[in-house]
Amino acid sequence: MSDESKTNQHPLAGYQWVVFGSDWGRHPSSSQHLFSEFLGFSPVLWVETVGMRVPQWTMRDLRRSIQKIVDFVSGRRRRIAAVTNGLTVICPPTLPFTRIKFIRLVNIWIVRRSVQKAVRRLQFKKHMLVVSTPSQGDYVGRLGEEKSIYYCADQYALWPGMNQQHIAEMERNLIERVNAVVAVSDVLADQFKRAGKPVYTLSQGVNPAHFSRAQQQRFAGRFEIVYFGMIDERLDLDLIMEVAQQLPKAVIRLIGPVTVPLDKFDGVANIHVEPPKPYDELPESLNTASLFIIPFELSELACSCSPLKIKEYLACSRSVVSTALPEARRLSQFVHVAKDRRAFVEAVVAAGEGKLTLDMPAVQRFIESETWRAKALEFTEFVKGLRA
The missing domain is CATH 3.40.50.2000 (Glycogen Phosphorylase B;)
Structure with a gap:
C-alpha cells in the first residue's frame, strides 16, 4: 500500500x-x-x-x-x-x-x-x-x-x-x-x-515527547519552584510572596509574559521573573525544576478556565501543587490540590522536605492517554x- x-x-x-x-x-x-x-x-x-x-x-x-x-x-x-x-x-x-x-x-x-x-x-x-x-x-x-x-x-x-x-x-x-x-x-x-x-x-x-526533554533533572543545589504561563490577574501574588517567605532558601521562577504590576516582588531575592521562553526551548529550561505550582486566585475567570499547563507540568515528571481550581480537582489523583492558602504553602514546604509523593507510573499512563x-x-x- x-x-x-x-x-x-x-x-x-x-x-x-x-x-x-x-x-x-x-x-x-x-x-x-x-x-x-x-x-x-x-x-x-x-x-x-x-x-x-x-x-x-x-x-x-x-x-x-x-x-x-x-x-x-x-x-x-x-x-x-x-x-x-x-x-x-x-x-x-x-x-x-x-x-x-x-x-x-x-x-x-x-x-x-x-x-x-x-x-x-x-x-x-x-x-x-x-x-x-x-x-x-x-x-x-x-x-x-x-x-x-x-x-x-x-x-x-x-x-x-x-x-x-x-x-x-x-x-x-x-x-x-x-x-x-x-x-x-x-x-x-x-x-x-x-x-x-x-x-x-x-x-x-499534551505533547509528552516534547516535555519529556525536561525529565532529566539537573540538581541546581537548591529547591526550585516553577510556574510558567501568563503572569496576569489570575495569579495570587500574595500567595507567591508567602511561599517565598516560608522558603527563603528556595527559588521561585515565574516564566512568561507579564501583564500585571509586580512591584511587591521588588527586593525579594528568591523570586525570579523571567521572560517567556519559545515553546521549542521551554523543556530544557525546566531541567532544574523541583516542583511546579499553579497559584491561581479562585476568581470566576480562573475557575472557568482549564489550564493547559497542568498536563504539561505532569509530563515533566514533577509534583504539581495547585489551588482548588475545578480542573485541578478533576485531576486530584495526580495533582496536589490545596483547599486554601495555608494548605498550599504547607504542600510546597512538604515538597521541599521530600514529603510530597507522586505515583509516577500512573502519571505517565495518564499523560500518554491525553x-x-x-x-x-x-x-x-x-x-x-x-x-x-
Whole structure:
C-alpha cells in the first residue's frame, strides 16, 4: 500500500479545515496544538485575525500593532507557513475596533475576500469552519462552510481590559450562528447548553515527547519552584510572596509574559521573573525544576478556565501543587490540590522536605492517554456525528 493510500485511510484524513486563531507559532494555543495533529492528513487554512481587546497606548500593544502591519505588508506570515505539510496561513488586515459597526462590516468584507481566495486556490469543496473567539462570529455563515464549530478555550468576557457586555453580546451572536460548540472544560460547556446546540467537552491535551526533554533533572543545589504561563490577574501574588517567605532558601521562577504590576516582588531575592521562553526551548529550561505550582486566585475567570499547563507540568515528571481550581480537582489523583492558602504553602514546604509523593507510573499512563493526537481523534468523532 502506498504512503498516499495510508494517509487517505488515516482517521484524521478526509477533512478540509478553515480555522480562525491567534498568530500561528507565536504562543502555541490549544487550537494550534489540536489542528497541528491534522497536518499531513487534512489541509488546514489558518486565518489570523486581530484580538478582541481594543489596543491601548502601551509599548506592548504598539509593538504588536507594528508587527501586524509588517506581517501583512511583507507577507512574512505567508512565507512562514505557506502550504507546509498541509498548512496555509493567511493574515487579513483587520482592525480591532469591533464596537464600530462600519469597521466590523469592513473586516467582514476583507476576511471573506481573503478566505474565499485562499479556499479557491486550495481547491476546498466542503470545508469545516472553526472559530475560537466571540469576535469571529461575524464570519460564520459567510464563508461557504459545510458546518461551523465554536472552539471555546476560555470565558472571554471576563478577561481583564474587555468590555464584558460587548463580548457577551458577540458570543451570543456567535452561538446563534454556529452549528456546534466544543469547550475545553465542563464549566465552559455548561454555559452553552441552554442554546440548544450540540455541545461537547474536549479537555486539554499534551505533547509528552516534547516535555519529556525536561525529565532529566539537573540538581541546581537548591529547591526550585516553577510556574510558567501568563503572569496576569489570575495569579495570587500574595500567595507567591508567602511561599517565598516560608522558603527563603528556595527559588521561585515565574516564566512568561507579564501583564500585571509586580512591584511587591521588588527586593525579594528568591523570586525570579523571567521572560517567556519559545515553546521549542521551554523543556530544557525546566531541567532544574523541583516542583511546579499553579497559584491561581479562585476568581470566576480562573475557575472557568482549564489550564493547559497542568498536563504539561505532569509530563515533566514533577509534583504539581495547585489551588482548588475545578480542573485541578478533576485531576486530584495526580495533582496536589490545596483547599486554601495555608494548605498550599504547607504542600510546597512538604515538597521541599521530600514529603510530597507522586505515583509516577500512573502519571505517565495518564499523560500518554491525553496526547493532542488522542484529542484530535476524539474531535473528529464529534465532527462525524455533526456532519451526519
